[in-house]
Amino acid sequence: MRHDLVPGSARPSEEEQGRESAAKYRGLLEGAPDAMVVVDQSGGIVLLNLQAERQFGYHRDELVGQQVKNIIPEGFAERLIADDLRSDEDALAQQIGTGIELTGQRKDGSQFPIEIMLSPLESADGILVTAAIRDISVRKAAERHLTQMVAELNRSNEELGQFAYMASHDLQEPLRMVASYTQLLSRRYTGKLDSDADEFIAFAVDGASRMQLLIQDLLAYSRVGTKGEDPVATSSELALQQAVDDLGGAIEEAGAVVTDDPLPTVIADKIQLVQLFQNLVGNAIKYQASGTPRVHVSAAEDPSTKRWRFTVEDNGLGIEPQYFERIIGMFQRLHKRDEFAGTGIGLAVCKKIVERHGGHISVASRLGHRSSFYFDLAGRRVEA
Amino acid sequence: MTPMGDKGAHINVLLVEDDPGDVRLTREAFRDADISIRLHVASDGVEAMAFLKDQGEHALALRPDLILLDLNLPRMNGREVLASIKEDALLKTIPTVILTTSKAEADILNSYELRANSYLSKPVLLEDFYILIESVNDFWLTKAQLPQQRPNQ
Numbered sequence: 001m002r003h004d005l006v007p008g009s010a011r012p013s014e015e016e017q018g019r020e021s022a023a024k025y026r027g028l029l030e031g032a033p034d035a036m037v038v039v040d041q042s043g044g045i046v047l048l049n050l051q052a053e054r055q056f057g058y059h060r061d062e063l064v065g066q067q068v069k070n071i072i073p074e075g076f077a078e079r080l081i082a083d084d085l086r087s088d089e090d091a092l093a094q095q096i097g098t099g100i101e102l103t104g105q106r107k108d109g110s111q112f113p114i115e116i117m118l119s120p121l122e123s124a125d126g127i128l129v130t131a132a133i134r135d136i137s138v139r140k141a142a143e144r145h146l147t148q149m150v151a152e153l154n155r156s157n158e159e160l161g162q163f164a165y166m167a168s169h170d171l172q173e174p175l176r177m178v179a180s181y182t183q184l185l186s187r188r189y190t191g192k193l194d195s196d197a198d199e200f201i202a203f204a205v206d207g208a209s210r211m212q213l214l215i216q217d218l219l220a221y222s223r224v225g226t227k228g229e230d231p232v233a234t235s236s237e238l239a240l241q242q243a244v245d246d247l248g249g250a251i252e253e254a255g256a257v258v259t260d261d262p263l264p265t266v267i268a269d270k271i272q273l274v275q276l277f278q279n280l281v282g283n284a285i286k287y288q289a290s291g292t293p294r295v296h297v298s299a300a301e302d303p304s305t306k307r308w309r310f311t312v313e314d315n316g317l318g319i320e321p322q323y324f325e326r327i328i329g330m331f332q333r334l335h336k337r338d339e340f341a342g343t344g345i346g347l348a349v350c351k352k353i354v355e356r357h358g359g360h361i362s363v364a365s366r367l368g369h370r371s372s373f374y375f376d377l378a379g380r381r382v383e384a
Numbered sequence: 385m386t387p388m389g390d391k392g393a394h395i396n397v398l399l400v401e402d403d404p405g406d407v408r409l410t411r412e413a414f415r416d417a418d419i420s421i422r423l424h425v426a427s428d429g430v431e432a433m434a435f436l437k438d439q440g441e442h443a444l445a446l447r448p449d450l451i452l453l454d455l456n457l458p459r460m461n462g463r464e465v466l467a468s469i470k471e472d473a474l475l476k477t478i479p480t481v482i483l484t485t486s487k488a489e490a491d492i493l494n495s496y497e498l499r500a501n502s503y504l505s506k507p508v509l510l511e512d513f514y515i516l517i518e519s520v521n522d523f524w525l526t527k528a529q530l531p532q533q534r535p536n537q
Contacts, residue, residue: 173485176508177405183510184412212508 035133038121039068043077046128055135057107072133075102076116080129104133113140158226165222168215175215179208210343217345220275224352229269231357233380236310237263239270240297243277247285256285256293263299264308266377272353273377277312279346280373284314286342287335287371291315307359307376318367328361350375394422395525398448400432400465401425401483402457406506410452410483413517421525424448429460433468436475448478450524453500455484455491463494470499477531479524 026047029036035052039045045063053060056071063070069077079100104114117132182204190198237260244251244258251258258281266273277297284295299310319327319334326332328351333344347361354361354375365371397414401407407425414421424446426432432453451469455462462482469475479501484491487505495503504520507513524530 172508173403176485176506177403179508180409180510180513181405184409187510209509216508 037131039129043068112137161225168218214343217343221349231267234268234270239273240277242274254285258295260297265380276353280312288316309376313372319365324363396422396448398424398451400453402427413514417518417521428458429465451480452483466498
């Protein structure tokens with residue numbers, strides 16, 4: 001077994017000193033948790049520790065003096081040669097602390113993924129390179145597994161989204177028949193049978209109509225994920241205007257007043273932004289006790305994130321704090337059907353839209369006075 | 385059925401629709417709109433073309449004033465029927481209106497490319513369906529001037 005750090009390099013006058021530091025260095029190498037290999041500038045292996053022997057399946061005598069290419073076929077030796085073109089110190093300093101992922105090769109020819117960390121070592125023969133080599137097979141396998149799982153999850157999510165969309169879409173047709181014919185019964189026979197028949201028909205008509213609304217809302221919800229456009233620079237002012245136009249009937253009926261501050265250009269899917277305003281302003285008008293419903297939309301830029309925070313504020317019924325989180329979830333309703341009709345999907349659609357745009361939706365309210373819904377969207381990109 | 389003798393006084397509509405529920409609804413809605421309209425039904429594309437071609441061969445036979453065409457049909461779908469109608473010298477002048485549940489942009493665009501005269505999607509509510517059929521009657525069968533003569537071959 002060799003004990004010299006650099007065989008035949010120590011000059012007699014420094015022999016004692018060299019031997020001492022070589023022993024110290026060997027101790028350090030053997031104490032390291034990783035495989036360690038010391039290489040000279042021409043790619044020759046000068047020294048290695050026990051972990052390196054085990055990892056690569058060689059006896060150290062078989063490796064010392066051999067080229068490092070034998071155990072790390074690519075990426076290591078080339079690096080040393082390329083670095084020869086620059087000043088040694090500079091090149092090595094650049095590599096300190098950087099882990100490079102390469103492939104290691106055992107004596108039996110089998111390969112395994114490694115991560116190496118290089119550091120320079122001054123010696124009597126010039127600069128040597130110490131490589132700490134870690135077998136990352138387990139990490140790599142875990143990464144691969146994780147990537148597969150994520151891909152699998154994405155695929156199954158997409159499938160589920162498609163399924164929900166197709167299911168609600170295909171349910172619409174038979175339901176349209178049920179609804180149409182119960183409505184036709186009602187149209188033609190109300191008052192002509194007896195009071196029981198009138199009542200039964202009315203319940204059937206009501207049930208079918210509610211299911212139609214439910215399916216329409218479910219479709220709208222699943223469309224957010226499956227039919228969205230890429231977000232682009234969009235005027236939120238125009239989007240709100242269109243939402244208000246679409247809500248025309250409801251606004252007029254309620255005698256509501258919708259106002260807004262100047263609103264910014266944001267990065268959004270325009271159709272979804274209109275839908276978001278439509279749902280939030282629509283809710284604000286709907287959940288009212290008496291008096292004139294007032295809705296105000298404003299936006300302020302967060303200087304740290306450069307995102308716009310929108311507020312849709314109303315003077316309506318308000319919401320008890322314990323329900324803030326819950327109402328944004330799917331199918332959550334706070335009112336009996338005979339108070340306010342609804343499917344409980346509207347705010348879930350809002351949440352999905354906002355989250356698809358990388359934002360967050362929240363609510364604050366004073367019961368009996370007002371509710372404010374907040375959401376944030378990215379502002380216009382400055383760089384192209 | 386209306387007696388054949390006074391067919392000249394009637395407006396004839398060909399409905400191409402495979403769902404019996406929709407056929408009946410359309411019949412009811414037309415009855416509400418104008419009792420004198422005669423609604424002929426073909427339940428798929430092949431039947432529709434047979435009906436129309438038959439009209440072509442027998443010069444005295446009935447020629448619809450309007451065709452209401454569903455897109456999703458068995459055997460020969462609505463797109464193919466539409467293309468055949470609009471490529472046929474005798475049939476192409478008959479107003480052909482798409483009446484379907486699809487609201488897909490691709491279906492709308494494709495139908496107009498194939499020279500559909502208009503594209504209507506079936507409303508979800510019965511009330512709206514009645515209003516739609518009433519406006520079809522009002523526009524295509526009452527207000528619009530349609531050619532009385534078959535085009536010359």
